[in-house]
Amino acid sequence: MNISTIAGAAALAAALVAGGLVAAQTAGPVKSLRGAEVTSTLPAEPVHQQQEGREARNYRQQPPIIPHSMDHYQIDKRTNQCLGCHDWTVAGERGAPTLSMTHYLDRDGNQLDTVAGTRWFCNQCHVPQANAPALVGNSFAPSNAPR
Incomplete structure (x- = not known):
């Protein structure tokens, strides 16, 4: 060059x-994405408490909603505190529902004595329920709802 x-x-x-x-x-x-001056303090959104108790399922294969608080439950690659009550070996004496037998099948369909790694993180499918406003619109109706 x-x-x-x-x-x-x-x-x-x-x-x-x-x-x-x-x-x-x-x-x-500078404009804020939250709709207020950068230096202003906005009130915190209300905390929606988790609903306690069992909920009816809306369709046949729906995973059950968690009917209790899990605020301090540890679920990581080494520990799953859900199994302290819901594993088939202790569920009866703890009065907790037993995990579905599908949770004890590996990817090839082999029966295991412990929860399969693919089912280890319970809160991927099972979630707590809170009485909070919907973030987006929803027109879902249960499968047994009148049409």
Whole structure:
């Protein structure tokens, strides 16, 4: 490359930077995505408490909703505290529902004595329920609802 090409590229870059700085200065004050001034304090959204108790299922294969709080339950790759009550070995004495036998099948359909790794993270399918407003519209009706 010759010196005139390098000088031309440097001049173009300097002009673009200067133009960008001018545009940024004339854009006005910083606007917040939350709809308030950056320095203002907004009240916190209300905390929706989890509903306790069992809920009816809306379709045949729906995973049951968790009817109790799991705020302090540890579920990670080494520990799953749900199994302390719901594993088939202890569910009867704890008065908790036993996991479906499908949770003890591996990917090839082989029966296992422990929960399959594919079913280890309970809250992927089973979720707590809270009486909170819907985030998006929903026209779902249960399969047994009158039409």
